[in-house]
Amino acid sequence: MSDSRDIDHFLVTDGLDTEREKDIGQHIGYRYDVNLVPDYSRLTPFLEKYIETMAWDDLNWLEDVHMGYEEGRPAVFDRNINGWVSVPEDLELPDNQQDRDMIARELLIKFQMSPRHPMVELNRAYRKF
């Protein structure tokens, strides 16, 4: 996603660009530019506070989090549920990947730390101590 392709490419097309994707009939969502270096001047106030709360010097694990697109919808991959989480439909997306990534990180933290996250129920069901 750091190349010159349209920022909304995956929202306005089926995203089946490579031969491999055409063969299997699905877009391979992990392959955005996962190494896109975060632009720290674009941190949201929420993320700044999160980094401060955790006493980290940078985004830490969130450096690997980017806005992706699943089945034509903007979404973020949540490793804790091993699935994509769609962003609210009425959310207006910025016109560049850096700002979209920051929004993705913020939404993911809010989702993971929510008492309504699916892991909370799994924890109650399976925890051993």
Next chain:
Amino acid sequence: MAELDREGASFEMGMHTEQLSGRTQQVYFSPEEAENFTYPEAFDVDFNRRTEIDAAELDSGAVNRKLRELMEQGYGTIVVKNPGAKHSLGVGILNRLQLYFEGSLGYFGCGLIDGPNVRISGRVGWSCAENMMAGTVVIEKNAGSVFGAALRGGDLVCKGDVGSRTGIDMKGGTIIVGGRTGAFSGFMMQRGRMVILGDAGVNLGDSMYDGTIYVGGKIAGLGVDAVEAEMNALDAQWLERKLRLYGLEAPRGAANMTKIVAGKKLWNYDNLEPTEKKLVL
């Protein structure tokens, strides 16, 4: 019987009867979520509250239970004295915490952690920070084999040398080695970044699917499907910033490091991906 009861609870919640279809879970973010920074069941700790544990006479389980008790009491900075290279110390911490080990750890130290900042003044045995999710772990001396196995996220730093198979199966995050690393480092790496400031052993990046390995010294040999790529300005910028955080420097400058990536001839995992998700859920 306790195990059976737990399984019953999961059945009652419908977890074993849910019919899964499609590739996504159709989960949506709620814009009304509160601004929480820690997991719902995490302990509310204060970094300014500091305490110490003397681990000399305690076994690993007792040390880990003590850490949990102290977090429950609100201590945010804990110093463990005399860890004595005991195994599995500091594991499973899903909390913000400043944790200091004054000495060395045995195997599986700091595994399965999500959030804490850990500093270890001595050495660590094999499989340090295995499956780490987030946070920072810094080791001042050397580390054993399978350092950062299956790492998911966070920064794992060893300022000395490490053994073989560093970052095997890593799926994210950053591993930094101040010295040398052994054979098969980055084996089956799937994502994330590995930075080796010294020399790398044979079969570096063998069967890696994705991710990036940077090497400051000599490479004894590349593994299957690992290829050299061109360093760019973003690589150097990221490396300089990250190394500076831990007081480290690339021996010949960040821009002169060797970058290794996947040749992507072994990319077959996408076929399995939808099945994998259904199985896990």
